[in-house]
Amino acid sequence: MKTAIRTTGLTKTFGPKTAVDHLDLEICEGEIFGLLGVNGAGKTTTIRMLTGLSAITEGEASILGLDVSKDLKKIKPLINVSTQETAVAENLTVRENLSFMARIYGITDKEAMDRVISSLELEEVASQKAKTLSGGWQRRLSIAMALITDPKIIFLDEPTLGLDVLARRELWSVVRSLKGKVTIILTTHYLEEVEALCDRIAVMAKGKLRALGTAAELKAQAGKDTLEDAFVAIVEKEGTAS
Amino acid sequence: MKWIAFAQRNQKELLRDPISYVFCLGLPIVMLIVMTIINQSIPAVEGAPQVFRIEQLSPAIAIFAMTFLMLFVCIRVSSDRSTAFLTRLYASPLQSSDFILGYVLPFVLTGLAQIVITYAASEVLALIVNGESLPIGNMLLSVPLLLPSIVLFIGIGILFGTFFNAKAAPGLCSAVITGAAILGGIYMDIEAMGSSWKTVCSCFPFYHCVRYARLAMAGEFGDMLLPFAICCAFTAVIFIASILAFSFKMKSDKK
Numbered sequence: 001m002k003t004a005i006r007t008t009g010l011t012k013t014f015g016p017k018t019a020v021d022h023l024d025l026e027i028c029e030g031e032i033f034g035l036l037g038v039n040g041a042g043k044t045t046t047i048r049m050l051t052g053l054s055a056i057t058e059g060e061a062s063i064l065g066l067d068v069s070k071d072l073k074k075i076k077p078l079i080n081v082s083t084q085e086t087a088v089a090e091n092l093t094v095r096e097n098l099s100f101m102a103r104i105y106g107i108t109d110k111e112a113m114d115r116v117i118s119s120l121e122l123e124e125v126a127s128q129k130a131k132t133l134s135g136g137w138q139r140r141l142s143i144a145m146a147l148i149t150d151p152k153i154i155f156l157d158e159p160t161l162g163l164d165v166l167a168r169r170e171l172w173s174v175v176r177s178l179k180g181k182v183t184i185i186l187t188t189h190y191l192e193e194v195e196a197l198c199d200r201i202a203v204m205a206k207g208k209l210r211a212l213g214t215a216a217e218l219k220a221q222a223g224k225d226t227l228e229d230a231f232v233a234i235v236e237k238e239g240t241a242s
Numbered sequence: 243m244k245w246i247a248f249a250q251r252n253q254k255e256l257l258r259d260p261i262s263y264v265f266c267l268g269l270p271i272v273m274l275i276v277m278t279i280i281n282q283s284i285p286a287v288e289g290a291p292q293v294f295r296i297e298q299l300s301p302a303i304a305i306f307a308m309t310f311l312m313l314f315v316c317i318r319v320s321s322d323r324s325t326a327f328l329t330r331l332y333a334s335p336l337q338s339s340d341f342i343l344g345y346v347l348p349f350v351l352t353g354l355a356q357i358v359i360t361y362a363a364s365e366v367l368a369l370i371v372n373g374e375s376l377p378i379g380n381m382l383l384s385v386p387l388l389l390p391s392i393v394l395f396i397g398i399g400i401l402f403g404t405f406f407n408a409k410a411a412p413g414l415c416s417a418v419i420t421g422a423a424i425l426g427g428i429y430m431d432i433e434a435m436g437s438s439w440k441t442v443c444s445c446f447p448f449y450h451c452v453r454y455a456r457l458a459m460a461g462e463f464g465d466m467l468l469p470f471a472i473c474c475a476f477t478a479v480i481f482i483a484s485i486l487a488f489s490f491k492m493k494s495d496k497k
């Protein structure tokens with residue numbers, strides 16, 4: 001499989017604080033890759049660097065063979081990001097939000113909108129203003145706005161944060177439906193989420209990569225039966241060591 | 243033409259906010275009516291204030307209406323900056339020039355619409371109160387001539403929206419609205435308030451904006467040139483500052 005994202009010694013510092021510390025990752029095309037970690041682990045900062053929202057302090061990152069520091073203009077049309085907070089235009093309808101996002105990415109395919117609305121089951125709210133939607137629908141719209149630009153890579157930063165169980169499960173099925181079609185980088189606090197969705201998982205703590213592998217590999221590595229126990233063991237072990 | 247998509251989004255956000263109609267259109271027309279009523283109660287004696295006469299009042303109110311445009315630009319920019327929506331757009335192919343154009347164009351169009359509506363309301367009032375029409379030709383020529391003033395107020399709005407958050411920025415704009423009304427001589431005769439006060443007012447763009455708008459309405463285009471040129475100079479400085487500020491903030495947000 002081709003490499004979608006590669007980071008080598010990727011580092012981000014804010015003054016004396018190191019948010020991401022020499023991160024080495026290789027993510028394949030079509031993979032759903034989970035970035036797992038407690039608050040302040042460096043997950044969001046990693047995504048911000050990869051999407052050009054934060055400057056890289058040290059190290060290198062490439063997306064589809066393009067250098068993030070030098071080729072950001074070429075990279076931007078190939079990626080999209082759904083941020084932690086809801087990122088929709090509130091006074092625009094669902095359809096208008098999608099059209100707006102498509103146009104700024106130069107997408108003129110009229111059928112793309114119907115396709116995305118259908119695949120994310122947004123038909124019933126298509127004419128509603130975004131501000132009138134529930135949190136779950138807004139998140140769904142936010143992901144649809146990322147999908148309509150036909151990206152090669154999508155960054156989903158805690159997409160189910162604050163959603164109820166049903167809304168979360170519905171979003172899981174949306175993400176699952178994208179498997180193999182798009183490379184997805186997903187950050188989350190929820191262990192059951194990465195276990196249900198991700199092909200591979202990177203565990204981060206204090207800006208460093210602590211473990212990498214499938215859910216089964218992480219459990220085996222930590223000698224635990226559940227991913228939660230494995231995660232705690234990995235993070236605490238490294239915490240004690242450091 | 244990605245900026246057009248962004249401009250249309252901003253236009254829709256503005257037009258779908260009912261408060262924008264109240265402030266950008268309703269309030270100036272109410273002021274126009276109230277001050278015309280006040281003028282009717284002032285005895286027509288020699289030395290009576292002229293600023294409430296409809297031909298003096300309407301260009302000043304047209305300028306005053308732009309201060310609310312400034313408020314809404316400011317709210318738009320500061321609100322966008324406070325949400326993840328702008329973060330998402332920073333990660334898109336939009337460039338800083340696309341953002342500036344996207345913010346400016348819809349508000350320029352709204353500003354032009356404000357002038358047309360204010361002047362149309364003034365014409366109706368002039369016919370009712372004075373029984374005679376305002377100089378239609380001068381009024382029509384005034385519309386494009388007021389463009390630098392529109393851009394000036396949009397520039398101030400972008401500048402405040404860039405540097406201040408969604409809570410602080412509208413408060414600052416309110417101070418500018420009050421300042422513009424006082425220093426611009428919207429409802430007072432600055433020429434009659436002494437040379438010291440006139441000198442103070444001359445240091446700000448509002449006085450020049452109102453002055454050239456009144457001279458344009460009166461058809462005194464020769465006398466209009468100097469205040470018009472001063473307004474254009476202020477506009478150039480403020481607008482360039484707003485572009486630089488937004489670009490700087492966009493870069494510093496990425497650090």
